[in-house]
Amino acid sequence: MATTKKPIRSKKAAVAKTNSIKLKFDTGWTYAPAPESKSAASINKQYDLFINGEWQKPESRKYFDTINPATEEKLSEVAEANAADVNKAVAAARTAYDKVWKKMPATERAKYIFRIARIIQEKARELAIIESLDGGKPIRESRDFDVPTAANHFFYYAGWADKLEYAFPNRKAQPLGVAGQIIPWNFPLLMAAWKIAPALATGNTVVLKPAETTPLTALKLAEIIQEADLPPGVVNILTGAGATGAALVNHPDINKIAFTGSTDVGKIIQRAVSGTNKRVTLELGGKAANIIFEDAPLDQAVEGVINGIFFNQGHVCCAGSRLYVQESVAKEVIRKLKDRMSSLLVGDPLDKNTDIGAINSKQQLDTILKYISIGKKEGAEMYESNCRLPNKGFFCRPTLFTNVAQSNRIAQEEIFGPVLSILTFRTDDEVIEKANNTPYGLSAGVWTDKGSKIFNLTKRLRAGVIWANTFNKFDPGSPFGGYKESGYGREGGLHGLLPYIELTS
Numbered sequence: 001m002a003t004t005k006k007p008i009r010s011k012k013a014a015v016a017k018t019n020s021i022k023l024k025f026d027t028g029w030t031y032a033p034a035p036e037s038k039s040a041a042s043i044n045k046q047y048d049l050f051i052n053g054e055w056q057k058p059e060s061r062k063y064f065d066t067i068n069p070a071t072e073e074k075l076s077e078v079a080e081a082n083a084a085d086v087n088k089a090v091a092a093a094r095t096a097y098d099k100v101w102k103k104m105p106a107t108e109r110a111k112y113i114f115r116i117a118r119i120i121q122e123k124a125r126e127l128a129i130i131e132s133l134d135g136g137k138p139i140r141e142s143r144d145f146d147v148p149t150a151a152n153h154f155f156y157y158a159g160w161a162d163k164l165e166y167a168f169p170n171r172k173a174q175p176l177g178v179a180g181q182i183i184p185w186n187f188p189l190l191m192a193a194w195k196i197a198p199a200l201a202t203g204n205t206v207v208l209k210p211a212e213t214t215p216l217t218a219l220k221l222a223e224i225i226q227e228a229d230l231p232p233g234v235v236n237i238l239t240g241a242g243a244t245g246a247a248l249v250n251h252p253d254i255n256k257i258a259f260t261g262s263t264d265v266g267k268i269i270q271r272a273v274s275g276t277n278k279r280v281t282l283e284l285g286g287k288a289a290n291i292i293f294e295d296a297p298l299d300q301a302v303e304g305v306i307n308g309i310f311f312n313q314g315h316v317c318c319a320g321s322r323l324y325v326q327e328s329v330a331k332e333v334i335r336k337l338k339d340r341m342s343s344l345l346v347g348d349p350l351d352k353n354t355d356i357g358a359i360n361s362k363q364q365l366d367t368i369l370k371y372i373s374i375g376k377k378e379g380a381e382m383y384e385s386n387c388r389l390p391n392k393g394f395f396c397r398p399t400l401f402t403n404v405a406q407s408n409r410i411a412q413e414e415i416f417g418p419v420l421s422i423l424t425f426r427t428d429d430e431v432i433e434k435a436n437n438t439p440y441g442l443s444a445g446v447w448t449d450k451g452s453k454i455f456n457l458t459k460r461l462r463a464g465v466i467w468a469n470t471f472n473k474f475d476p477g478s479p480f481g482g483y484k485e486s487g488y489g490r491e492g493g494l495h496g497l498l499p500y501i502e503l504t505s
């Protein structure tokens with residue numbers, strides 16, 4: 001979800017010198033490191049669970065480490081919530097719902113949500129640093145995209161809280177109750193905002209579980225929620241892994257589950273809630289097609305493709321991981337892509353020059369490397385930039401494959417890393433058929449000079465979000481979500497209120 005563009009710095013390869021991130025270009029000049037300061041972030045040695053407005057020791061008595069994937073150093077240890085902790089958190093959320101939150105005038109609820117948004121803005125620098133330390137994403141991303149967009153999400157839904165009668169004229173919007181929310185590691189603070197803001201605006205209370213590799217900004221958000229003086233129990237934050245998430249999903253007193261993560265876990269959740277009254281929204285994987293026509297502004301398109309798959313390490317559910325390029329310009333586009341790839345800086349996430357940070361975990365790096373070797377075995381032709389990788393931490397060179405067949409696994413399955421599969425096409429019909437030929441349907445991109453072509457294509461592409469002549473652009477006011485195995489339900493915009501309400505007349 002990169003939003004910034006960087007000028008091309010060198011057509012030739014950048015040579016990064018180990019972890020010291022002194023970057024030397026073969027043009028003879030060096031890029032001075034510009035690291036953001038760790039000292040601006042305060043991280044406790046240990047975190048408990050945030051239940052009923054206070055920090056509570058876990059019933060499990062267990063804690064687990066969260067590390068910095070760029071250095072493999074331990075940052076902190078966080079509590080592992082078990083079923084008894086989930087019980088306590090759900091009970092706190094239920095009491096807060098019945099006694100305080102659903103009764104509170106909407107204008108008052110809105111003030112709390114505004115307050116959260118403003119405190120996020122005040123602490124933006126610290127949150128960005130912690131996001132990059134805990135998850136490995138470049139500071140440019142966390143500073144310019146994740147944190148401001150998280151604040152904007154709270155601002156946006158604070159605005160709706162007392163205007164639901166205008167959002168749904170002649171209907172009454174009733175909250176559902178207690179929402180259990182489970183989020184992944186690719187946008188930890190932003191996904192927390194996507195989940196919590198609409199739930200609170202509509203009068204629901206929340207138990208949120210962040211991902212096990214990136215719990216720290218959600219815990220910082222708990223501190224912000226305390227500082228904003230939210231009534232105890234309105235938001236509870238439980239750290240833990242899959243078992244904690246499963247306990248939340250299966251808790252009988254939860255009214256709604258909101259999940260973002262893998263399609264496999266999405267299917268488990270779908271099965272777990274079938275036959276119950278629980279409402280569910282699932283935002284799952286993707287295999288987005290970026291389509292470049294011969295009449296497109298090619299340099300812009302190349303920058304959009306680079307942004308769509310390489311920035312943020314390809315850890316994006318809507319990443320443009322398949323590129324369909326019209327045959328007549330394929331050679332030129334591939335050459336431009338390779339040139340641009342060779343100037344991408346891979347390294348220290350805290351360095352403001354870095355384009356591609358650390359892969360979030362060893363496990364995810366292994367998955368990506370497995371797919372790279374599958375691609376080679378399938379007969380596709382691999383090209384990777386020749387940058388040097390740091391000695392420690394989990395890093396992956398930006399990689400592309402040409403001569404990819406539609407049926408290849410690298411063209412069908414979600415890799416969730418900086419790996420691009422390139423295919424070619426001749427006609428509109430052909431590219432529509434190929435782009436839609438995937439189990440997923442989250443997002444797509446179209447690059448062409450002709451408005452009519454954009455409208456024609458976007459109607460026929462089966463994807464929840466389609467960008468034209470841009471990619472990975474987000475706004476709290478516009479809905480996001482998928483088709484098919486990418487899940488269902490929408491987050492963001494007016495649509496994002498619907499999963500949290502019952503409409504009555």
Ligand code: NAI
Nearest residue numbers: 183184210211241242245246261262265284285317414416
């Ligand atoms: P995951 O789906 O296991 O994790 C997402 C969240 O679900 C985490 O908070 C996790 O603790 C929780 N969880 C795990 N098992 C659960 C269960 N049985 N019940 C309830 N909650 C559970 O994703 P993982 O293993 O970290 O990544 C695997 C693959 O999933 C990635 O390689 C990528 O392809 C995809 N993925 C997609 C994301 C998206 O934004 N759509 C985000 C993260 C991963």
Ligand code: MG
Nearest residue numbers: 066067134213
């Ligand atoms: Mg971590």
